[in-house]
Amino acid sequence: xxxxxxxxxxxxxxxxxxxxxxxxxxxxASAEPFRPNWLALLLIFWAMxxxxxxxxxxxWMVGIVLDVSYGTLLGQHALALAVIVFATVRFHLxxxxxxxxxxxxxxxxxxxxxxxxxxxxxxxxGVSAPSINYWAPVITGTIVWPFLYIFLSGVRYRARSGx
Amino acid sequence: MVAxxxxxxxxxxxxxxxxRVLVLILISIVLMYFDQRENHxxxxxxxxxxxxxxxxxxxxxxxxxxxWLARSTTSRKELELELGRLQxxxxxxxxxxxxxxxxxxxxxxxxxxxxxxxxxxxxxxVAEIMAVDANPYEHNLVIDIGRRDGVYDGQAxxxxxxxxxxxxxxxxxxxxxxLISDADHALPVEVNRNGLRTIAVGTGEIDRLDLPFxxxxxxxxxxxxxVTSGLGGAFxxxxxxxxxxxxxxxxxxxxxxxxxxxxxALDQVREVMLIWSAPPVTEEAPDE
Numbered sequence: 537x538x539x540x541x542x543x544x545x546x547x548x549x550x551x552x553x554x555x556x557x558x559x560x561x562x563x564x565a566s567a568e569p570f571r572p573n574w575l576a577l578l579l580i581f582w583a584m585x586x587x588x589x590x591x592x593x594x595x596w597m598v599g600i601v602l603d604v605s606y607g608t609l610l611g612q613h614a615l616a617l618a619v620i621v622f623a624t625v626r627f628h629l630x631x632x633x634x635x636x637x638x639x640x641x642x643x644x645x646x647x648x649x650x651x652x653x654x655x656x657x658x659x660x661x662g663v664s665a666p667s668i669n670y671w672a673p674v675i676t677g678t679i680v681w682p683f684l685y686i687f688l689s690g691v692r693y694r695a696r697s698g699x
Numbered sequence: 700m701v702a703x704x705x706x707x708x709x710x711x712x713x714x715x716x717x718x719r720v721l722v723l724i725l726i727s728i729v730l731m732y733f734d735q736r737e738n739h740x741x742x743x744x745x746x747x748x749x750x751x752x753x754x755x756x757x758x759x760x761x762x763x764x765x766x767w768l769a770r771s772t773t774s775r776k777e778l779e780l781e782l783g784r785l786q787x788x789x790x791x792x793x794x795x796x797x798x799x800x801x802x803x804x805x806x807x808x809x810x811x812x813x814x815x816x817x818x819x820x821x822x823x824x825v826a827e828i829m830a831v832d833a834n835p836y837e838h839n840l841v842i843d844i845g846r847r848d849g850v851y852d853g854q855a856x857x858x859x860x861x862x863x864x865x866x867x868x869x870x871x872x873x874x875x876x877x878l879i880s881d882a883d884h885a886l887p888v889e890v891n892r893n894g895l896r897t898i899a900v901g902t903g904e905i906d907r908l909d910l911p912f913x914x915x916x917x918x919x920x921x922x923x924x925x926v927t928s929g930l931g932g933a934f935x936x937x938x939x940x941x942x943x944x945x946x947x948x949x950x951x952x953x954x955x956x957x958x959x960x961x962x963x964a965l966d967q968v969r970e971v972m973l974i975w976s977a978p979p980v981t982e983e984a985p986d987e
Contacts, residue, residue, distance in 0.1 A: 553754065556751075556754055557754060557757060557758050560754070560755065560758055561758050562758075562762070565905060565966060587713060588713065591713070591716065591719070592716065592719050592720045592723055593719065593723070596723045596726075596727070599727075600747060601747060601750070601751060604744055604747040604748050604751060605748075605751050605754075605755075607837075607839065607867070607868050607875050609730075609731045609734050609735060610730045610731065610734040610740050610743065610744060611726070611727035611728065611729075611730035611731040611734065612727070612731060614723070614727050614730075615723070615724055615727035615728070615731075618720055618723045618724065618727070619720070619724070622716065622717075622720040625713060625716060626716065657731065661731070661735055663883070667903070
């Protein structure tokens, strides 16, 4: 049983690690503001597909790691990720049967909520307000979502048949 | 974990989900509160940071490898050219250094005459910047030495051309620094030409600093060099910071619109120097 569980979790953990690398990988300054929130997208996908294994707890832990590597307030990204993953898990059955356009709109809303929570905490903590570019990851995140979805579905079924 | 994993027993409900998320939100808020007020959480930060360290190494590796590859495939001829260039440069620098030594000695003598104490030379150490992005909304960088090497919060960082920034968070083996161009960073400077003191504020743009507190009649021109004044206590005095590139005086406004270009190549540096400055020197002369 435990070996089965490990083999089930390993692909997800690997995608999360790759996501973390993409998050802290340097980009040219002009492309910088448009970097999608990879970890948020990954967590939404896995919470949609495997909500009993990847839920708010794992999202929170990923958030703490993100807080440490960003040097933001400890708990800021953790809170935001936990909230959007909560929404995802709550509606995961609906989201699975959504047509592509509607799912895209949902992802857009979730990413906007994520950025908004971070923005709001920054405001309360007195971190200076960023420029309009701050909201760019919401749009780029929505654009990369379909490709990420196809890729991750592939990962998921391959992992299942391999196990 | 939940026992029933199949899709047969009402899969829409995941028991305890709302409660779990509430608890996590509360924990986050408590964590943020303590993180904001005091530094009690540095231990947690350092522990998680150490866990993330391998990921940073992996992300940094391709860049490092590329640099190594570029170095090891340069032709002999290029190397010879480079060597010649470096030797010429060294000769020039040495010549200047000789004059500097003489000047330093002279300066020390004058200071002794004035009864002021001699400035102690700062101790420096070279650190390499890791190719990781700390935070997209702040101008940050990560360097490859940390608390283990004596790095401390607030330490000044310079490169060959001028001030780069200061350390804000120290891990065991890495440290995070904020650049002077960060929108939340301000540093006390003075104009090298006339000693006019002001504050250089970051703008969030990598190649521009603002000097918002200069009145319209201030004696400042395009081309003036700004150096650290040492007044804030964080930066040692006398390091070049920026060159004024724009002065706009609008008569009805109280302050002139002055901006400057950082002297250090903030987005290109790969190696920086950390300064262990000597304890602040009191410049007051004793009673006459």
